[in-house]
Amino acid sequence: MKHFLIRVATPVVLIVLWQLFADAFGSPRMPRPSAVVASAMKLIGSGELVTALVTSLGRVFSGFMLASAIAIPLGILMGSVRTVERNLDPLVESFRPVAAIAILPLVILWLGTGSMAAIVIVAYAAFFPILINTIAGVKRVDHNLLRAAYTMGVPPATRMWVVLLPAALPAILVGMRIGLGMAWTAIIAAELAVGAKAGGEGGIGQMMFIFYAYSVELNGIVVCMIAVGIVALVLDRILRAALHAAVPWSRL
Amino acid sequence: MMASFGGALMGNSTAPRRWPAWAIYLRTMGLFCLLWYVMSWLTPNKILLPSPLDVASALRDRIDDGELVANATVSLARLLVSVSIASLIAIPLGLAMGTSRLFEDLLEWPVELLRPIAGIAWIPLALFMFGIGNGLPIFIMVYTAFFPLLLGTAAGVRNVDRRLISAARTMGIPKGTLMRRVIVPAALPSIMTSARLAVAASWTAVVAAELVGAPSGLGYAIEYYRSMLDTPSVMAFIIVIGVLGFLCDAALRSFSAILMPWANAEEKR
Amino acid sequence: MIQQPAPKIRLAHVRKEFGGTPAAVVAVDSLSLDIQPGEFLAIVGPSGCGKTTVLNMLAGLEPVTSGTMTMDGKAISGPGAERGVMFQDYALFPWKTVTGNIGFGLDHGPAGHGLSRAEREARVARVIDLVGLKGSETKYPHQLSGGMRQRVALARLVANEPEILLMDEPLAALDAQTRIILQDELLRIWGQDKPTSERRTVVYITHSIDEAVFLADRVVVLSSHPGRLKRIVDVDLARPRNDETRKSRSFAELSQTIWELIREEAYRATMQ
Numbered sequence: 048m049k050h051f052l053i054r055v056a057t058p059v060v061l062i063v064l065w066q067l068f069a070d071a072f073g074s075p076r077m078p079r080p081s082a083v084v085a086s087a088m089k090l091i092g093s094g095e096l097v098t099a100l101v102t103s104l105g106r107v108f109s110g111f112m113l114a115s116a117i118a119i120p121l122g123i124l125m126g127s128v129r130t131v132e133r134n135l136d137p138l139v140e141s142f143r144p145v146a147a148i149a150i151l152p153l154v155i156l157w158l159g160t161g162s163m164a165a166i167v168i169v170a171y172a173a174f175f176p177i178l179i180n181t182i183a184g185v186k187r188v189d190h191n192l193l194r195a196a197y198t199m200g201v202p203p204a205t206r207m208w209v210v211l212l213p214a215a216l217p218a219i220l221v222g223m224r225i226g227l228g229m230a231w232t233a234i235i236a237a238e239l240a241v242g243a244k245a246g247g248e249g250g251i252g253q254m255m256f257i258f259y260a261y262s263v264e265l266n267g268i269v270v271c272m273i274a275v276g277i278v279a280l281v282l283d284r285i286l287r288a289a290l291h292a293a294v295p296w297s298r299l
Numbered sequence: 300m301m302a303s304f305g306g307a308l309m310g311n312s313t314a315p316r317r318w319p320a321w322a323i324y325l326r327t328m329g330l331f332c333l334l335w336y337v338m339s340w341l342t343p344n345k346i347l348l349p350s351p352l353d354v355a356s357a358l359r360d361r362i363d364d365g366e367l368v369a370n371a372t373v374s375l376a377r378l379l380v381s382v383s384i385a386s387l388i389a390i391p392l393g394l395a396m397g398t399s400r401l402f403e404d405l406l407e408w409p410v411e412l413l414r415p416i417a418g419i420a421w422i423p424l425a426l427f428m429f430g431i432g433n434g435l436p437i438f439i440m441v442y443t444a445f446f447p448l449l450l451g452t453a454a455g456v457r458n459v460d461r462r463l464i465s466a467a468r469t470m471g472i473p474k475g476t477l478m479r480r481v482i483v484p485a486a487l488p489s490i491m492t493s494a495r496l497a498v499a500a501s502w503t504a505v506v507a508a509e510l511v512g513a514p515s516g517l518g519y520a521i522e523y524y525r526s527m528l529d530t531p532s533v534m535a536f537i538i539v540i541g542v543l544g545f546l547c548d549a550a551l552r553s554f555s556a557i558l559m560p561w562a563n564a565e566e567k568r
Numbered sequence: 569m570i571q572q573p574a575p576k577i578r579l580a581h582v583r584k585e586f587g588g589t590p591a592a593v594v595a596v597d598s599l600s601l602d603i604q605p606g607e608f609l610a611i612v613g614p615s616g617c618g619k620t621t622v623l624n625m626l627a628g629l630e631p632v633t634s635g636t637m638t639m640d641g642k643a644i645s646g647p648g649a650e651r652g653v654m655f656q657d658y659a660l661f662p663w664k665t666v667t668g669n670i671g672f673g674l675d676h677g678p679a680g681h682g683l684s685r686a687e688r689e690a691r692v693a694r695v696i697d698l699v700g701l702k703g704s705e706t707k708y709p710h711q712l713s714g715g716m717r718q719r720v721a722l723a724r725l726v727a728n729e730p731e732i733l734l735m736d737e738p739l740a741a742l743d744a745q746t747r748i749i750l751q752d753e754l755l756r757i758w759g760q761d762k763p764t765s766e767r768r769t770v771v772y773i774t775h776s777i778d779e780a781v782f783l784a785d786r787v788v789v790l791s792s793h794p795g796r797l798k799r800i801v802d803v804d805l806a807r808p809r810n811d812e813t814r815k816s817r818s819f820a821e822l823s824q825t826i827w828e829l830i831r832e833e834a835y836r837a838t839m840q
Contacts, residue, residue, distance in 0.1 A: 053404040054405075057404070057406075058408045078424075133317075134323060136323075137323065137328055138328070138331060140545070144541045144543075144545045145541035145544065146502070146540075152521050152522055153525075153533060232419060235417060235420050236417075236507045239419065239422055239423070239507075239511060240507070240510050258423065259424075259426055259427065265427060272416050275415075275417065276413070276415040277415070283415070
């Protein structure tokens with residue numbers, strides 16, 4: 048009980064200290080909890096916050112689906128057929144250290160600053176965790192499970208569907224969870240960077256940048272940051288719950 | 300194909316002779332470059348897709364005029380500084396969190412509340428606090444590296460095999476020595492894994508931070524050359540970012556292996 | 569002496585090497601053996617004697633390097649549902665319930681060909697009853713105890729109605745008490761109360777000499793490095809076997825005989 052109290056108290060104390068510090072020493076523009084709350088209510092009330100979040104989330108989901116549609120089948124192929132893995136691995140390992148944000152200028156060059164570019168960036172960001180975890184999951188499938196099916200006379204194609212896939216599923220889902228997290232970070236980064244130039248529509252990253260560069264609304268920025276954090280948390284929890292529901296036996 | 304599928308599933312008892320890894324690397328990347336060359340040849344607009352040769356010559360130009368080395372050095376220096384600062388704060392705190400219930404109670408919620416807010420999301424606010432310059436990327440990178448290091452260290456400490464600790468205590472080993480000689484070495488694999496994650500995350504963050512808020516560095520360079528429509532240079536710098544990121548990770552991996560010869564790191568990358 | 573019918577499985581000078589020349593490791597050397605239909609054959613030996621390799625070859629998971637291995641006169645060239653295998657760690661599918669696991673071979677393999685859905689379900693239910701898992705049909709492997717998992721693996725094997733049951737140390741992962749109980753269960757399920765003609769052929773690998781003597785009709789003793797046939801010991805203890813058997817003098821003598829065959833090699837393996 049004591050532990051719980053300390054845990055709850057710490058953030059509360061920090062927030063109070065923040066407010067006191069800002070009121071006592073901070074410039075009028077410095078963000079503080081009271082103003083942040085006010086700003087939040089305004090932004091939610093006007094619907095701006097929700098619209099921006101929805102725009103960003105829409106891009107994230109599109110990109111994420113795109114990435115999964117390619118990464119999962121490819122990962123299964125690479126995990127099962129060693130030759131394919133050995134030959135494609137150089138490509139994967141060469142591009143993996145290049146963050147999505149680094150290819151943003153290139154993608155903008157090719158696709159402009161609209162949603163299409165954002166989706167491609169998000170897909171690129173989500174692709175590698177999903178691929179790598181899928182490959183690892185397929186490779187880690189207990190060989191005895193496949194042998195058991197083999198000895199029962201189950202043909203190879205069937206073995207892939209009824210043994211390999213379900214056995215690799217926990218790892219695939221973990222990859223998707225990590226990929227979704229990276230996708231969310233990527234969209235914020237992309238929208239921020241694009242917002243720094245003219246053009247681009249909506250999205251929470253852009254809203255943040257506008258608050259910085261145009262309306263100088265620091266409390267608004269903090270509201271956006273908190274929203275970014277909450278969404279990240281929620282997405283992660285949703286996928287964890289999905290994992291537990293879909294693969295209750297796994298210890299992942 | 301089915302045979303090797305079955306082979307991969309069943310395990311080969313007699314494997315055919317194989318090309319070494321570096322040869323396969325060259326072959327695959329060579330084919331990739333060939334494909335790239337063909338595609339760029341088919342694309343009339345050279346700004347859209349320059350050929351590999353254009354990129355190679357842009358690379359050479361940027362080395363010659365010093366831009367490459369200068370910007371790379373700047374970014375790497377920021378990486379080194381940031382990860383060092385983050386480690387100096389996060390690792391001791393992580394050790395404290397892992398061993399002391401009080402520290403865990405104090406730190407857990409603030410950490411859990413701040414962590415989902417990506418380092419990159421701090422950029423606008425940080426721009427206000429630091430302006431454009433060195434401070435911004437370093438702040439963002441320290442923040443980004445901090446959480447994996449803190450949580451990885453704490454988890455590493457918590458996951459130390461209780462029996463090792465029991466064994467040491469039954470030998471009468473005092474607390475300070477216990478920490479230095481048992482807990483830290485046992486937690487080291489986890490700490491190094493999270494260090495690799497932290498470095499990778501920071502390397503991404505540096506590019507994002509420099510793209511938006513710094514007058515130097517690789518991130519700044521990509522954006523600069525894009526605004527000049529100098530696509531070959533943009534691509535050259537992207538390659539450099541990738542290569543340096545890979546090298547940093549490889550360096551950490553070797554360092555890990557030297558530091559901990561006992562840890563059979565099961566690569567979960 | 570009962571007139572012996574034709575052997576179910578015949579091994580003739582079977583040799584197994586791993587790795588190409590020149591560094592080939594000979595796992596099994598010139599093993600010749602006849603396995604009779606309906607018999608319970610145990611294979612024991614010190615570590616490295618190739619017991620599991622022999623089983624894998626019988627299962628068709630590994631090819632023989634030289635020599636012949638035939639079942640009903642035909643060479644064994646790959647796995648098949650007529651030779652069911654039970655693996656040491658059970659290899660249960662974690663995402664399937666008890667029913668799903670047991671019915672797997674029927675649902676996806678040749679063992680279920682020609683059976684309607686109702687017939688398959690009926691067979692699975694019968695087998696669940698046989699191994700004593702009634703009431704656990706909808707549980708998942710991670711919710712079961714070791715002994716229960718072992719019975720699921722056995723049930724899965726039996727449901728496919730193979731002619732041969734190949735078992736690789738199935739009770740190794742269990743504690744001693746559960747082991748004894750499951751040995752009794754195994755004999756019951758195998759049909760030790762029934763006449764020989766109605767029993768299935770079992771090839772059973774184990775490290776435990778007591779277990780081998782208790783369960784088997786004959787015990788094959790292999791020597792190691794490389795694996796060679798040392799002796800085949802006839803176990804003429806009366807069936808049905810039970811705790812009384814374990815207390816009997818012949819049981820102790822047989823166990824001792826076999827132990828003395830292995831002892832020296834086992835000592836060397838442990839101490840060096």
